[in-house]
Amino acid sequence: MRTIRTxxxxxxxxxxxxxxxxxxxxxxxxxxxxxxETLNGRFSQLTLDGSGTSLQENAGEMTLKRPGLFRxxxxxxxxxxxxxxxxxxxxxxxxxxxxxxxxxxxxxxHTPALLLSGxxxxxSNSFDISYKESxxxxxxxxxxxxxxxLFDSLRMxxxxxxxxxxxxxxxxxxxxxxxxxxxxxxxxxxxxxxxFKVPEGADVIQE
Numbered sequence: 706m707r708t709i710r711t712x713x714x715x716x717x718x719x720x721x722x723x724x725x726x727x728x729x730x731x732x733x734x735x736x737x738x739x740x741x742e743t744l745n746g747r748f749s750q751l752t753l754d755g756s757g758t759s760l761q762e763n764a765g766e767m768t769l770k771r772p773g774l775f776r777x778x779x780x781x782x783x784x785x786x787x788x789x790x791x792x793x794x795x796x797x798x799x800x801x802x803x804x805x806x807x808x809x810x811x812x813x814x815h816t817p818a819l820l821l822s823g824x825x826x827x828x829s830n831s832f833d834i835s836y837k838e839s840x841x842x843x844x845x846x847x848x849x850x851x852x853x854x855l856f857d858s859l860r861m862x863x864x865x866x867x868x869x870x871x872x873x874x875x876x877x878x879x880x881x882x883x884x885x886x887x888x889x890x891x892x893x894x895x896x897x898x899x900x901f902k903v904p905e906g907a908d909v910i911q912e
Contacts, residue, residue, distance in 0.1 A: 727829075727833060727834055727835060729836075730834040730835050730836040730845065731828065731829045731834055733836055733838070733843065733845075734828060734834060734836065734845050734861075735828065737843065737863055737866060737868075738821065738828075740866075741769075741771065741821075741867075741868075741890055741891065742770065742771050742891050743768075743769065743770045743771070743889075743890070743891055743892060743893070743894045744767075744768070744769045744770075744821065744822075744868070744888060744889070744890055744891075745766070745767065745768040745769070745888070745889050745892070745894060746766070746767065746885055746886060746887040746888035746889060747764065747765070747766055747767075747885070747886045747887050748764065748765055748766070748767055748777075748883055748884065748885050748886070749762075749763075749764040749883070749884045749886070750762065750763050750764065750765075750779075750881065750882065750883050750884075751881070751882045752879065752880070752881045752882075753879065753880045753881075753882070754877075754878070754879055755877055755878030755879060760879070761783075763779050763780065763783050764779075764780050765777065765778045765779040765780045766778050766780075767818065767885075768894055768898050768899075769818065769821050769822035770822060770894050770898075770899065771822050771823070772791065772822065772823055773789060773791040773809060773819065773822055773823050774789055774790060774791050774822060774898075774899040775787070775788070775789050775818040775819065775821075775822045775899070776788050776789075776898045776899060777818050784798075784799050784800070785797065785798050785799075786799075786901075787818065788899060788900070788901040789809055789818070789819070789822075789899065790899045790900055790901070791809060791899070792808070792809055793806060793807070793808060793809055794806070794807055794808075794809050795901040795903075797901070797904070797907070799904075801908075802904070802906060802907045802908060803907060803908045803909075803910065804901075804903050804904075804907050804908070804909045804910070805910045805912060806909060806910065806911050806912065807911070807912040817859070817871050817873070817883060820859075820861075821868065828847075830850075831849060831850060831851070832847040832848060832849055832850060832859075833847070833848045833850060834846070834847050834848075841864060841865050842862065842863070842864055843862070843863040844860060844861070844862050844863075845860065845861045845862075845863075846858060846859070846860050847859040847860075847861065856873040856874060856875045856881075857874055857875060857876050858873075858874050859871065859872070859873050859874075860872040860874075867888055867890060868885055868888070869884070869885060870882065870883060870884045870885060871883045
């Protein structure tokens with residue numbers, strides 16, 4: 706449960722050139738994210754503690770549509786579903802038969818799903834950004850400007866212009882690594898993917 710709640714409430718080498726200035730980093734990241742209107746594929750996720758010991762591992766499917774729409778479904782046995790219609794976010798836990806609902810507001814711009822699908826023009830308002838680039842690989846480091854976030858840094862890596870992986874690190878050194886695969890960029894996506902109907906019998910918590 707911690708994994709997807711981190712995604713919702715917290716929050717995306719050799720031969721590399723030195724990090725560019727922040728202004729250039731913002732421009733480059735905006736360029737890469739801005740060309741993506743829809744994105745769907747698989748993800749695998751691994752959470753490690755500060756010593757490198759594995760805490761949790763899972764996988765699932767995600768679909769994103771700009772601006773602010775996403776569906777992030779974690780496979781069983783730790784199944785959870787995170788859905789945003791651009792105005793509200795629903796977190797459904799089938800095991801608990803519980804749905805948590807909250808408004809989609811500025812505080813959620815620190816989640817990987819919304820960072821990939823949100824308003825790219827607002828990125829520099831939330832993060833200090835630097836980047837390195839070499840041979841088709843671009844690595845960004847984002848540090849939240851706010852003090853009340855659940856992670857201290859976020860790394861995003863693009864390969865051939867498409868997001869490849871993300872890593873979140875919190876103040877205790879805990880790392881959450883997210884690797885994307887089988888991605889399809891700017892293909893048609895059904896709008897129904899971003900609507901959520903509360904299952905019969907589920908408890909609803911409004912936050």
